[in-house]
Amino acid sequence: MGRTAKAAVVREVGGPYSIESVELDDLRPDEVYVRVEAAGVCHTDANMQVMVPMPAVLGHEGSGIVEEVGAAVDYVKPGDRVIISWPACGVCPNCLTGRRYICDNAFPLLFSGRRLDGSQTIKLGGEWISGSWFQQSSFATYALTPVESLVKVEDDIPPEILAALPCGAMTGAGAVVSALQVGPQDGLLVLGGGGVGLSAVMAAHMAGAYPIIVVDVNTERLALALELGATHAVNAAEEDAAARVQEISPGGVRYAFDSSGVVASWKVAAVSVRAGGIFGVCAAVEQETLGGSPHIMLSKGNRIQFIMGGSVVPRVFLPKMIEWYRQGRFPVDRLVKTFPFSQINEAFAAAHHGDAVKPVLLMP
Numbered sequence: 001m002g003r004t005a006k007a008a009v010v011r012e013v014g015g016p017y018s019i020e021s022v023e024l025d026d027l028r029p030d031e032v033y034v035r036v037e038a039a040g041v042c043h044t045d046a047n048m049q050v051m052v053p054m055p056a057v058l059g060h061e062g063s064g065i066v067e068e069v070g071a072a073v074d075y076v077k078p079g080d081r082v083i084i085s086w087p088a089c090g091v092c093p094n095c096l097t098g099r100r101y102i103c104d105n106a107f108p109l110l111f112s113g114r115r116l117d118g119s120q121t122i123k124l125g126g127e128w129i130s131g132s133w134f135q136q137s138s139f140a141t142y143a144l145t146p147v148e149s150l151v152k153v154e155d156d157i158p159p160e161i162l163a164a165l166p167c168g169a170m171t172g173a174g175a176v177v178s179a180l181q182v183g184p185q186d187g188l189l190v191l192g193g194g195g196v197g198l199s200a201v202m203a204a205h206m207a208g209a210y211p212i213i214v215v216d217v218n219t220e221r222l223a224l225a226l227e228l229g230a231t232h233a234v235n236a237a238e239e240d241a242a243a244r245v246q247e248i249s250p251g252g253v254r255y256a257f258d259s260s261g262v263v264a265s266w267k268v269a270a271v272s273v274r275a276g277g278i279f280g281v282c283a284a285v286e287q288e289t290l291g292g293s294p295h296i297m298l299s300k301g302n303r304i305q306f307i308m309g310g311s312v313v314p315r316v317f318l319p320k321m322i323e324w325y326r327q328g329r330f331p332v333d334r335l336v337k338t339f340p341f342s343q344i345n346e347a348f349a350a351a352h353h354g355d356a357v358k359p360v361l362l363m364p
């Protein structure tokens with residue numbers, strides 16, 4: 001086996017993480033070992049555990065330093081700083097036409113716990129367990145990942161900022177900039193003020209959109225949304241969100257974007273998107289959600305657009321996000337709260353209870 005690492009192992013769905021020694025498989029020619037410096041905590045790591053056989057090593061927002069490269073790798077070399085972004089197969093029709101974010105092999109690449117060829121990458125106590133989560137399993141001191149997933153970056157940005165970018169922030173900003181293409185003449189309604197929703201707010205602010213209305217039930221997040229560029233904040237626990245949207249923007253808004261996945265958000269979106277407008281959705285949706293809303297949207301000729309990975313190509317988009325951050329236009333640091341790797345369970349609890357918008361683990 002190729003390399004030992006300390007990894008956060010989860011043994012049952014919803015169970016606690018325990019940090020244990022694991023062995024990573026040997027590198028294939030197109031693979032890289034990354035010494036992980038930081039790893040973002042995302043709701044997907046909690047909500048999608050049912051997809052993968054247990055035990056498993058999760059984590060899909062790694063940043064770090066290239067430690068060793070396979071024989072066919074020339075994009076990076078040892079010592080390079082990288083973000084480990086979303087995987088894609090590179091050879092399916094969508095990948096070949098520049099749409100790697102909807103790779104035909106996305107599901108097995110993200111959730112099978114194995115390489116695409118079915119082989120496994122992590123051993124615990126001599127037995128194979130699920131690794132290759134998003135082809136990285138970065139809740140560990142080392143990650144084995146295909147070079148295709150890597151984005152090479154400069155050395156001047158802290159690892160916890162880099163690890164906050166490749167899933168949630170990229171999804172929110174990409175939804176606004178790439179998928180919906182919100183512009184200066186457009187109103188945007190953002191449903192859910194977590195890391196994804198607030199990243200959408202920052203991007204819409206850069207794009208000059210008006211109004212930018214954020215709906216959430218967390219007072220602190222609504223206050224933060226206003227600081228990050230939202231023009232209006234609506235607390236759905238205290239007021240009728242749909243009615244407030246009509247007051248703020250009579251007739252509604254051209255775009256709505258849901259990062260919450262709850263029925264109540266779809267109901268607000270259905271009555272708030274103008275005729276001909278688009279409702280972008282990036283959250284896994286409660287099954288009953290589709291029952292109530294579409295007929296209202298039918299009468300307005302609305303489009304519902306599901307958005308994977310922000311509809312962006314990470315090697316193109318992540319360097320842009322980093323440049324915006326340098327310029328002070330995309331202050332993603334306002335979302336980040338760091339935790340030592342040993343406090344991974346506390347980090348998930350903070351995310352679950354809304355105490356941290358974007359927890360990021362720092363590896364020892």
Ligand SMILES: [Zn+2]
Nearest residue numbers: 089092095103
């Ligand atoms: Zn593909």
Ligand SMILES: [Zn+2]
Nearest residue numbers: 042044167168
């Ligand atoms: Zn994620």
